[in-house]
Amino acid sequence: MGDFDLSVIWNNLPFLWQGLQLSLWLTLLAVIGGIILGTGLALMRLSGILPLALAAAGYVNLIRSVPLILVIFWFYFLVPLALGRPIGGFYSALIAFVMFEAAYYSEIIRAGIQSVRKGQVHAGQATGLSYWQIQRYVVLPQAFRNMIPILVTQGIILFQDTSLVFVVSLRDFMTASSIVARTEGRLAEMYIFAALVYFTICFAGSLFVRRLQKARTA
Amino acid sequence: MISIENISKRYGDFQVLTDCTTHVAKGEVVVVCGPSGSGKSTLIKCVNGLEPVQQGRIRVEDVEVTAKGTNLTKLRARIGMVFQHFELYPHMSVRENLCLGQQKVLGRSRDEANAKAEALIGRVGLLPHIEKFPGQLSGGQQQRVAISRALAMDPIAMLFDEPTSALDPEMINEVLDVMVELAQDGMTMMVVTHEMGFARKVADRVVFMDAGKVVEDRTTEEFFGNPESERAQDFLSKILNH
């Protein structure tokens, strides 16, 4: 120790920045996809239609029992096989993350929907709204408002999870840091730098969540 | 026995207590009443140091509660306290609730503690329920257990913080009866309550509080017969006309 060489970071900044951009894009798209698919799964579970509810519950519990890395391996293997042609690492990873995170988002969203008081549904029914109208205009808006902090927290976790694309060598921030670390022989500098960057982004995110929660209770 | 002298307390900007003074002599029963938010619960929690104060002095017998370095744990073991929401330990049976403090704080043997627990629970008529858990009892029963738990420590005085206000109306009397009996046995008591019937029956003095201040501190007859302040008159007319 003692001879920390910070120039290695400076010299490779464009490469690292590209990696970080990939991480952020992957996070953003996976959050959006995960919330959409997760809402679908949550509505299926609460639909009262047994086959739908069972299918959704089965999917959610299956995904929640296996490691994300295994899910990434699965989709890297399955997606090209199913489509008959390779579609590139990024899209395989994106599909894996959407399918994986949807299971977690659906549980959050289901709890959010259940937190909306039954009387609200009754009021909607009394007004003559259809099931879908009640979900669309009465239940989901309230549910999502209650859930925003948890959804953001899950987004921060997802951002950390994207580092796992390292296992398939997709060039996110983690993989980029690791490439620099190894080619330049500067493991300590690069991994500490990576930790600092992740920490700064995630900690800022969690402070933002705290502000959201405070604004809500105030 | 308990003397509260000129105490003041703030939570941040909010002044909860302003220059409050009162005394409770040995064997005396003092009722503290007043509108909600008047600081009466805070006042009583200052007596055993559950709430710290910024100014003033509280003494219980020879112990300076407000002094730095006072062994509050030791003091609290000698003062019984009963809470609005009972606060029985939910993971322990009635018997264990009564024995825990006796064994762990006073160092009594299991047999001694059990004998005391059974005697006290018998006195409030709950012996058949002694192995049950708090969650299996009614509110009135739980509060009688809570009083017994405090008495198990052989306290020199008892503090009651709105002991009946979380109870359904039909259960209030079973708790008040226990308290009346206790008062008649000569226990020193400080009671925060809205039960003016109880105050009339057993209180020696009534302290009336409003907006964090002691507005009246007089004998029971004087307070009910001829309250001095307008606020006390107002309070009494509201509470008695129901």
Place this chain on the structure above:
Amino acid sequence: MNYNWNWGVLFEEEYLGWLMSGVGWTFAVALAAWVLALAIGVLIGVGRTLPSRPVATLCTAYVELFRNVPLLVQLFLWYFVMPEIVPDDLGRWMKRDMPNPEYVTAVTGLGLYTASRVAEQVRAGINAVGPGLTSAAYANGFSTAQTYRYVLLPISFRLIVPPMTSEFLTIFKNSSLALTIGLLELTAQSQQIAEYTFQGFEAFTAATVIYVVIALGATVIAQILEKYTRIPGFVGKG
């Protein structure tokens, strides 16, 4: 879709052996890390609720630090960076003589990371017990230590059985990250079988089924535990 099914590959001696060895390492990492996570997590979680300001701040800092850096980065820090920044002798020992470095690193990294998550559950459990009971215990003459020992911890431990179950499952899943530092646990072995045999479907299915069985087992045990520790008539204030 073109695929040559061959489930038999899973039962060939060599690959079955890989799978079993993978299961063994997964359990070895997860269970040891869990012990570490529980011990440290409880201390940190309790620390955050203590009246002492410096202790609470220190414990909060621990949680924030370990929670906001991806586990993968933490593992790399322990594995690649730690030996470089400790005193030379110790660093040399870690690199050359420490027995089973991948395993020790995986357990340390995973354990300390999970401790921050356990700490959050413990803190939430203690807070859910409520200030009323704490006051009652103090009024009863208990010291702070006695209040935790007899009242706050027994109740909060019962309240946090369900979230702790999910943490326990998470540690099994997260143990798969150990493959990034070269520990051949279950996920790594299934990936290796897929690469050697080109039977990815079978290999990943085997690993998936094993993880699901572990999850089901843990859930059943948790339910028994929950039933056994339930307090009659008590509903948590949550």
